[in-house]
Amino acid sequence: MPMNHNFLENWPFDVLFEAFTQQGEEVYLVGGAVRDLLLGKRPGDWDFTSSAEPDKIAAILAEAFPEHTLILKGKRFGTIGIDLSDAAEDVSFEITAFRKEESYTDGRHPEEVAFQASIFEDVRRRDFTVNGLWMDRHGAIFDAVGGFSDLKEKKIRCIGQADERFDEDRLRKWRCVRFAAQIGGQIDAHTRDAIIEAPTTDGVSVERIQIEFSKMLTGPDAAFAVRELKATGLWDDLLRRSASEDLPEPVTEKINEVPSDLAMRLAWLLQNGSADRVRAFLKGLRFSNQIVREVTVLLNFSTLDCRDIVKFKTALRQMGAPLFEKALALQKVKSDNAQNRVVFIKIVNDHEPIVPSDLAIGGRDLKSLGFHGRQIGDVLARLLRWVYQSPKQNQREALLERAKAWRDQENKNEGKQSE
Template identity: 40%
Template sequence: MEWKMAPSGMAEAAGKVIATLHAAGREAYFVGGCIRDELLGRPVHDMDLTTSALPEEVMAMFTRCVPTGLAHGTVTVLQDGYSFEVTTYRTESGYADHRRPEHVFFVSDVQEDLRRRDFTINAICCGLDGQLVDPFGGAADLKHRLIRCVGTAEERFDEDALRMLRCVRFASVLDFAIAKNTWRGLLRQRDKLAHIAVERLRAELERMIEGPHPARGLGLLARSGLLPRGKAPFPWTGSDMAAAAAMLAGIGELPGALLRWASCSMP
């Protein structure tokens, strides 16, 4: 694949990792956010890889690696000064806490792995030959500027309630619309946000407010009613967020993150 939005050294190093996996008779692809951002013409800052190789096989193939999440199939491979999360194809089940799966099963079909992911735009992978594997229409959704869940939205949000806030954050940062069925699923499952740790919510909010369209994100949050349903009380009402969104929208060139938060907090 010819990368235009990723540093050439990183892309070359990731290609070496994939080639090593291929040489051992295993499948391997670039996957997720790096493909999404490349197709959108946005800078690619990191690259995740997915493979048919089992974690212990990955560990045996590379001399420099870290077992960062063996139970979930993830090994961090260090190559030419870069680090890459290499994760075995997997399916998941039993999300008792609406955040992490209780059971992980390694599989041999990359499409089964893509099926477990949150949104279609993140469920795309690509080989060294540049051919996309895109069973859920993620590339088309990128063209249509649409956030849409893989499969049934209510199921995806029930599995991991943080995905609801990620949905709003992606719509805000990318300035995309949210598909009607995805939005309806979010509204039906929004009470599940109470299961998510406050620091996780804060991280999503910070990424949203630091993005290029924070007013859009705050407007979506006001309409969704998500934040009052979090684990800890959130001081802003829907009307507060709508007012903050209007204030941010009225500022010309948006200032840094701290000033954005301060602007939102002004009476």
């Protein structure tokens, strides 16, 4: 299994290990960081665990890294963080005291935490075997829960009894599906059955679920993730939590071919839903206003067609080039309509006018011709539609002549009506 642990020989981790060793305390890299290293990936989070209690962890870190500020918000649960980022690299990590968790009553957080534990007790209270591995300063990996073999088989399995692990923290049901999708694997049968028997996530904030959902959709196998959500009952629970039980079936076919962009994959997944229903679903899951807007716009402009150049350019004006490109990319996955992209590239390369400010004349010019008030905006809009069809006509004299012709025609019509 590929692994690179050369980082252990580099600052700041060598300083970290040495500081705890000198104080007679154990410290190990643990959990997802070890998992990612075994998969040949650079970890997204660096988590350590130590025999030292929280106050001593804080003291050791303060002495080892005197110029940096400790992060103490997780101290209640035994976690001390520190940010060592500089202009060259982002480096931060958390160290948590060995702990035993006593009881959970809200489906998310332990009521009590005991810190006088061993590394073996610490890993046995964790969620999945692939997250129960730990590594010392020399790169030696230790496994007391079968995580190494499960990782080789690409299998996600709960440590201990699955129903107990999920009762402790119901968010683990979503993390289970996400990890399986990320490693291109499967969920252990007993673990999967435990989710099917109790897919509810009450007690977990929808914001936390949305984060897991977003990671699934932008991950390497979104199709697998959504199929598992459906098969385990987590999808129906998600619809219940977001008050969107009437949302149509999600579309997983070809979703992995969609670029790994959250708005694009959401738009693909929810393409059978109306914009209003989709918007309500996304808002119910506390997605950002930007994501809600992008998804609904992509759904509203899902049938772009350059054969109607006025509508095509009008859509470009309303969406903006970045979102328009996303719409074209989605369309390519669906129908591989290459001509739309060819036309779009030509519009961009030729700097064809798209918004009123691109016109060779403006409001002052129209005002000098006798237009006023709303007439100015109306005439600019008409001129824009005209040059959509004939971009070469975006010349000052041509536009002024066209505006004069419209003015004269309107004056003539008014004269006839007054007779």
